[in-house]
Amino acid sequence: MGLKSASISEIKKELSHLNEVELMELCLKLAKYKKENKELLSYLLFDAQQELQFIENAKEEITLIFDQINTSNSYLAKKTIRKALKHVRKYAKYVGLASTEIILTSYFCKLILDSGLVLTQNTALHNLYLNQVKRIEKLIASLHEDFRGDFEEYLSDLV
Numbered sequence: 779m780g781l782k783s784a785s786i787s788e789i790k791k792e793l794s795h796l797n798e799v800e801l802m803e804l805c806l807k808l809a810k811y812k813k814e815n816k817e818l819l820s821y822l823l824f825d826a827q828q829e830l831q832f833i834e835n836a837k838e839e840i841t842l843i844f845d846q847i848n849t850s851n852s853y854l855a856k857k858t859i860r861k862a863l864k865h866v867r868k869y870a871k872y873v874g875l876a877s878t879e880i881i882l883t884s885y886f887c888k889l890i891l892d893s894g895l896v897l898t899q900n901t902a903l904h905n906l907y908l909n910q911v912k913r914i915e916k917l918i919a920s921l922h923e924d925f926r927g928d929f930e931e932y933l934s935d936l937v
Contacts, residue, residue: 814868821872833878836869837885844889852900855893859903862886863910876917877929883914884932891936911936 784792793801809816825832843862848854866886870879887910890897897904914936918929 817868818872826873829873829875829878832869832873833881836865836882840865840882840886840889844893847893847895849894852895852903855895856900856902856906859890859893859906862889863906876920877925880914880917880929880932883910883917884936887911887914887936 793804796804805819809819821832825835840862843858843865847858863886866882870882873879887907890903890907895903897907911933914933918926918933921929
C-alpha cells in the first residue's frame with residue numbers, strides 16, 4: 779500500500795510548529811527533489827516581485843523554442859510547438875494570474891501565426907491553436923469587467 783498524502787490544512791498546521799531552520803531545510807529538500815519545485819521556488823524568491831520582467835524573459839524563452847521549429851516536417855513542428863506550450867503553461871502556473879496567462883498564451887498564438895505554418899493543412903496544429911484561443915476567451919471572461927477591455931485586444935489580433 780502506498781504512502782497517504784496529508785491534506786493541505788494538515789500540512790499547514792504541521793509547518794506552523796517548525797522553526798525557521800527546519801522550514802528552510804524542508805524547502806531545500808523540495809527544491810532538490812524535483813526540477814519544477816526548484817524553478818517555482820526560484821520564481822517565488824527572485825522573480826515574483828518583477829512580474830513584467832518575468833513575462834519578458836518567458837517570452838524570450840518561448841521565442842527561442844519557436845526559432846527551432848522545423849517547418850518542413852509537420853511532426854517535428856508539432857512537437858516543438860507542444861514544447862513551447864508546456865513552457866507557457868508552466869510559467870502561467872508559477873505566476874497564478876489570469877492576466878499573465880492571457881499575455882503568454884496570446885503571445886504563443888501569435889508566434890504560431892507568424893511561424894509560417896499553414897494551420898488549415900494540419901488538423902492537430904489547427905485544433906491546438908483554436909483551443910488556446912478558446913482558453914484566452916475563457917480567461918478574459920473570468921476577469922473583472924473593468925479589466926476585460928484591456929485584454930480583448932490580445933484576442934482580436936488572433937481571430
